[in-house]
Amino acid sequence: MKKTRKTPETLRSWRWYGAQDLRAFGHRSRTAQMGYTRSDYAGKPVIAIINTWSDINPCHSHFRQRAEEVKRGIWQAGGFPVEMPAMSLSEPFQKPTTMLYRNLLAMETEELLRSYPADGVVLMGGCDKTTPALLMGAISMNLPAIFMPAGPMLRGDYKGQPLGSGSDTWKYWAELRAGNISEADWQDVEDGIARSPGHCMTMGTASTMTSTVEAMGLTLPGASSIPAPDSRHAQMAALTGKRIVEMVWEDLLPSDILTPASYDNGVTTALALSGSTNAIVHMVALARRSGFDFGIDRYDELAQRTPVLANIRPSGKYLMEDFFYAGGLRALLRQLGDLLDTAQLTVNGRPLGENIAAAEVWNADVIRSRANPLVASDGLAVLRGNLAPDGAVIKPPAAAPELLVHTGRAVVFEDYNDMAARIDDPALEVDATSVLVLRNAGPQGAPGMPEWGQLPIPKKLLEAGVRDMVRLSDARMSGTSYGACVLHIAPESAVGGPLALVRNGDLIALDVPARTLELVISDAEMDRRRAAWVPPAPKFERGYGALYLKHVSQADKGCDFDFLEPVGAAPIVADSTAGATRGAVARDGEPEIH
Numbered sequence: 001m002k003k004t005r006k007t008p009e010t011l012r013s014w015r016w017y018g019a020q021d022l023r024a025f026g027h028r029s030r031t032a033q034m035g036y037t038r039s040d041y042a043g044k045p046v047i048a049i050i051n052t053w054s055d056i057n058p059c060h061s062h063f064r065q066r067a068e069e070v071k072r073g074i075w076q077a078g079g080f081p082v083e084m085p086a087m088s089l090s091e092p093f094q095k096p097t098t099m100l101y102r103n104l105l106a107m108e109t110e111e112l113l114r115s116y117p118a119d120g121v122v123l124m125g126g127c128d129k130t131t132p133a134l135l136m137g138a139i140s141m142n143l144p145a146i147f148m149p150a151g152p153m154l155r156g157d158y159k160g161q162p163l164g165s166g167s168d169t170w171k172y173w174a175e176l177r178a179g180n181i182s183e184a185d186w187q188d189v190e191d192g193i194a195r196s197p198g199h200c201m202t203m204g205t206a207s208t209m210t211s212t213v214e215a216m217g218l219t220l221p222g223a224s225s226i227p228a229p230d231s232r233h234a235q236m237a238a239l240t241g242k243r244i245v246e247m248v249w250e251d252l253l254p255s256d257i258l259t260p261a262s263y264d265n266g267v268t269t270a271l272a273l274s275g276s277t278n279a280i281v282h283m284v285a286l287a288r289r290s291g292f293d294f295g296i297d298r299y300d301e302l303a304q305r306t307p308v309l310a311n312i313r314p315s316g317k318y319l320m321e322d323f324f325y326a327g328g329l330r331a332l333l334r335q336l337g338d339l340l341d342t343a344q345l346t347v348n349g350r351p352l353g354e355n356i357a358a359a360e361v362w363n364a365d366v367i368r369s370r371a372n373p374l375v376a377s378d379g380l381a382v383l384r385g386n387l388a389p390d391g392a393v394i395k396p397p398a399a400a401p402e403l404l405v406h407t408g409r410a411v412v413f414e415d416y417n418d419m420a421a422r423i424d425d426p427a428l429e430v431d432a433t434s435v436l437v438l439r440n441a442g443p444q445g446a447p448g449m450p451e452w453g454q455l456p457i458p459k460k461l462l463e464a465g466v467r468d469m470v471r472l473s474d475a476r477m478s479g480t481s482y483g484a485c486v487l488h489i490a491p492e493s494a495v496g497g498p499l500a501l502v503r504n505g506d507l508i509a510l511d512v513p514a515r516t517l518e519l520v521i522s523d524a525e526m527d528r529r530r531a532a533w534v535p536p537a538p539k540f541e542r543g544y545g546a547l548y549l550k551h552v553s554q555a556d557k558g559c560d561f562d563f564l565e566p567v568g569a570a571p572i573v574a575d576s577t578a579g580a581t582r583g584a585v586a587r588d589g590e591p592e593i594h
Contacts, residue, residue, distance in 0.1 A: 003251045008043035011248070012143070013080075016117035017041060027117070041080040045248035047241070048118035049074075049081055050109055052130045054088035059127035059206065060150055062197035062228055066237045070122050070148060073241025079120075079248070081241070084112050089129045091206075099476065100448030102129040102136075103552070103561050104544060109137025118143060120248040122240055126150025126199045128479070131209040132282035135218065139254050139289040140564065144247040146347045147218045148240045149210035151228035152320035153198030163193045165200040166480020167314040170454065177424075178462040198228030201320040203312040204479030208275030209282060211329050215269035217257045217346030221355035225328030227321050243348060252349065258290045261341040265352065267299055268339050271306040271379040272332060274315035276479025277393050277487055280380065281449075285558030291566045296391045296556050300382035300515070307373035308397060309335055311366050314482040315397040316374055318366045326366035330359035335369055383486065383517040386526065387472075387498050387508065390490035390556045396512055399484035400468040404512040406484070407520070408435040408470060412504050415440040416452050424459040432461060435470045435508045439499045440536065442474030442492025443552045443559050447539040453477035453487040470510055472517075474499055474555070486510065486517060488555040494536055495554075501529040 016027045053063035074081040087105045089098040123134040138145040156163025175181045199206035210224040226233045270279045287294030334356045342353030361367045383392045413419035436455045443449045453475040471485045474492035491497030507520035540546045551561040
């Protein structure tokens with residue numbers, strides 16, 4: 001249904017600035033205190049810029065300047081920009097994991113937009129969890145929103161060879177532990193692997209999520225592929241600022257763009273990129289915020305029909321800079337053809353198909369055709385069985401092929417500290433056929449479900465030439481990681497999931513083509529072990545951590561808070577002046593009139 005174009009009096013910010021009463025006097029006088037006149041904002045869309053810059057987030061170190069470029073675009077389009085700093089989730093630094101705080105940033109985003117006079121918002125993110133967090137908040141608030149991705153950093157360099165963040169860290173760390181490179185070589189890798197602003201330039205969680213968001217229609221076309229230092233990235237920031245102003249006048253909301261088909265487009269894109277396994281948790285959470293029952297089995301269904309077309313590390317050869325020069329995401333989307341619903345609306349007001357119609361591939365080895373895929377299908381697989389009744393995930397292209405069907409004896413680590421203390425012990429009873437098991441690493445057990453799932457290969461096996469083993473956990477792993485790692489096992493061990501019942505020496509059977517993961521013991525033995533299981537003590541007793549433990553869902557449900565999902569899983573109902581409404585309080589804090 002075509003909407004009526006907004007007028008100044010129907011802007012949400014008019015409630016703050018337009019009335020002739022005492023409260024509006026206060027809003028106007030305090031805006032004057034900051035050096036603005038009425039002509040700067042009167043009758044204009046107020047655009048919030050949610051900026052996740054901080055001094056400890058290298059992925060966003062260019063965001064101070066990009067915020068100014070976004071503001072320039074907003075001013076040029078006749079809007080009034082208001083920059084609002086928000087929590088910066090810095091993947092390299094934050095402990096125990098940024099995933100613990102994803103929902104906190106989502107809450108902050110929603111509350112910033114609810115409590116201030118925002119008519120629309122530019123969301124500045126890119127480092128792994130910032131993208132889903134910002135969008136979760138914006139989806140729940142349902143004001144006009146556009147995402148501005150941080151962009152990947154430039155290629156790393158080591159002795160004339162390109163380095164990929166994360167992927168080559170694990171690779172060369174293994175070679176150092178095996179004695180194949182020196183400490184001086186390792187220092188050269190350290191100095192050359194991250195040499196510009198921007199997020200990981202491999203197909204890690206950052207590029208997976210920003211690309212997925214573009215495919216879903218929430219960024220300007222082509223925005224996610226541009227390297228952070230490229231001048232075209234600054235141009236994109238300004239254009240993003242311009243576009244959000246027009247989106248406010250059009251009243252173009254996230255709920256107008258996000259449909260079940262657009263979520264399918266996003267997941268199909270992530271799979272064609274052989275993207276991060278982390279994306280499955282985030283996409284489930286985003287879809288549930290939209291009121292859609294999008295589960296991990298839908299992800300698996302799409303995986304079985306989607307080829308991997310992006311030849312990017314860790315599953316492929318190249319890096320994001322190469323991907324951009326080869327044509328970028330638009331070119332890959334065009335290659336996907338009828339696997340996408342190209343009629344879906346995007347933030348520029350046009351259907352996806354129109355945005356990608358002229359895209360071309362400039363390097364057919366980087367962006368493959370469907371006739372010549374890197375992998376024919378199954379860029380990700382969802383496993384079930386008595387060890388993972390609510391599901392687990394694996395990334396088959398990143399694993400040694402011979403391990404995709406494997407049975408081995410369990411070597412169990414109770415938690416991360418136990419694993420770190422014993423993994424390189426020469427007396428550890430382990431061989432290349434063993435299955436390494438890490439528990440108490442999930443949403444509650446770790447807490448926060450850190451990226452511990454790529455368990456290190458024991459040193460004595462590295463020295464013998466082993467580079468991959470089957471590894472199981474209720475943790476996640478970095479999108480830049482690789483290996484036969486089974487992740488996100490649900491329910492997690494800390495809440496009594498079957499992973500808590502595995503013992504050293506138990507046989508574990510993995511069959512990726514059959515989508516199964518089994519602990520080879522009888523049901524009666526499983527029941528005996530379950531009856532004897534004692535739950536661990538809570539990790540937090542106060543503060544945000546206690547709130548987190550009380551309300552976080554399991555991995556198969558997206559690890560969101562139960563009180564942040566739509567009541568009754570009802571779809572969003574948009575209110576053009578107050579944002580999304582699901583209760584007795586409007587989004588600006590004033591009572592609704594029913």
